[in-house]
Amino acid sequence: MPSQRHELLVELFRHRPSLAAELLCEALHIRLPSYSQVHSDTLKSAQIALTARKGTEHLDPDRRQLYTDLVLSALSEAARQELQKMDPATYEYQSEFGRHCVAKGRAEGKAEGQIEGRCDVLIQLLTLRFGTLSTAQQARIRQASIADLDAIGERVLTASTLKEVLQYKSPT
Secondary structure, eight states, rough: OOOOHHHHHHHHHHHHHHHHHHIIIIIIIOOOOOOOOOOOOOOOOHHHHHHHHHHHTSSSSSHHHHHHHHHHTTSHHHHHHHHHTTTTTTTTSHHHHHHHHHHHHHHHHHHHHHHHHHHHHHHHHHHHOOOOOOHHHHHHTTTTOOHHHHHHHHHHHSSHHHHHHHHHOOOO
């Protein structure tokens, strides 16, 4: 439940919106573009709030939440909705270039995750079958190509020794 002090600050921001910019500049040392007055322009308000959110990332969670709430309370409903549209987690790129780059990055991340998952499973299986693997053996698995990981996976069931399982051409 918000404290009386918190509610007082919220009211102060509502009645003096320029305080949000002053707080960003003076207390958090965030550079804002030059301004002569505070406008209720929705997009600019949302951009300032987004900058404030980024500027508080280094603060402890409670203080970050307080500052973020104070800035958000000074926004109009339209500015809050605009800010929500700017959220990187939900933003949809408008250009073909942006969509292509994001799709490429996601595909690369997915591929890396799949390789990491294969490595984890192989290390777990080899540990169960042959005992604890050395750091060098684990590193060798993690540096293997997909083809080598597949080959190691096939040999896990048929090889007699760990050395036999890990025999593969070194990655270049």
